[in-house]
Amino acid sequence: MSWVELKVRGLREEADGILGIELAPLAGTLPFTWQAGAHVDVQVEGGQVRQYSLINRPEEGCVRLAVKHAADSRGGSRWLHRQVRLGDRLKVGTPRNVFPLKAGTGEVVLVAAGIGITPLLAMYRECQRQSRPVRLWYFVREAAQWAFVEQWRNDAAVSLISGLPSSAVIDRLRGELPAWQTDAQLYTCGPEGFMAAVLGLAGERGWPAEALHQEHFQAPKAASDPLPAGQQLVLARSGKTVELRAGESLVAAAERVGVSIATSCGMGMCGACMTPVLGGDIEHRDQYLSEAEQGSGQWIMPCVSACRRGTLTLDL
Numbered sequence: 001m002s003w004v005e006l007k008v009r010g011l012r013e014e015a016d017g018i019l020g021i022e023l024a025p026l027a028g029t030l031p032f033t034w035q036a037g038a039h040v041d042v043q044v045e046g047g048q049v050r051q052y053s054l055i056n057r058p059e060e061g062c063v064r065l066a067v068k069h070a071a072d073s074r075g076g077s078r079w080l081h082r083q084v085r086l087g088d089r090l091k092v093g094t095p096r097n098v099f100p101l102k103a104g105t106g107e108v109v110l111v112a113a114g115i116g117i118t119p120l121l122a123m124y125r126e127c128q129r130q131s132r133p134v135r136l137w138y139f140v141r142e143a144a145q146w147a148f149v150e151q152w153r154n155d156a157a158v159s160l161i162s163g164l165p166s167s168a169v170i171d172r173l174r175g176e177l178p179a180w181q182t183d184a185q186l187y188t189c190g191p192e193g194f195m196a197a198v199l200g201l202a203g204e205r206g207w208p209a210e211a212l213h214q215e216h217f218q219a220p221k222a223a224s225d226p227l228p229a230g231q232q233l234v235l236a237r238s239g240k241t242v243e244l245r246a247g248e249s250l251v252a253a254a255e256r257v258g259v260s261i262a263t264s265c266g267m268g269m270c271g272a273c274m275t276p277v278l279g280g281d282i283e284h285r286d287q288y289l290s291e292a293e294q295g296s297g298q299w300i301m302p303c304v305s306a307c308r309r310g311t312l313t314l315d316l
């Protein structure tokens, strides 16, 4: 992971509990670019790393993020909301995109809840730039939580919906979500239950799995079984073998024998630790790999995933 220091050039309350942060290069131009749907790692208090979607286009010459002050914050959003000031410097990683807008000309359907609007905002703007048909549904609990909303008040392609109880959200969408048409793609971002309901409804409307895309903001609840112990982890290129301890991640086990695996989120979401597998019975616990990638047995996210039994051999 390479990091670049950027300066806080703007801070703005985008909505109740949502802080807009604009980051500019210290000098010259940004050393990276990105596509709609990308996110960056940001170093927060104590060197912890958090991921935030990029809501703007690189041509603007700055990075714009929107950070929700999470009630259950593990420190990242609370620190950004309370401590960061204009002129401060933040370390930002090179953008990664695990939620890309697929190329095509078919309609793009975007369904956001709460802070899940951030990657979809970038996608909406990109579709407009490409003159690609796009529809956006944006749900919030209360109108005060709507971010970036002024631009959409008179936009017939955007449905702004607030104040519905969770049980009524999908009913509302049921009356409006179009049936799938060739080359159409649907992207959703929001709480896990919301996304599951959106994708379920889309499935009823004939949307095929390959046209449905979701982005997770939080790691799913930990697997109920603790990481198993006693299996052998073989690091083929390094010529090292280590026995896994109970509850120990593969990353930590490799570290014990001097093999370092680069990580970022540590939650199976960002892709930083993606490692090729040479053999073994993998228990995938990540949100990053697609079903097909998991099924192939060729890749593992060793920050969270495990070896079910026997020996797991990694190309490290």
Ligand code: FES
Pocket (backbone or CB within 6 Å): 262, 263, 264, 265, 266, 267, 268, 269, 270, 271, 272, 273, 274, 286, 288, 301, 302, 303, 304
């Ligand atoms: S460190 Fe992010 S997926 Fe493993």
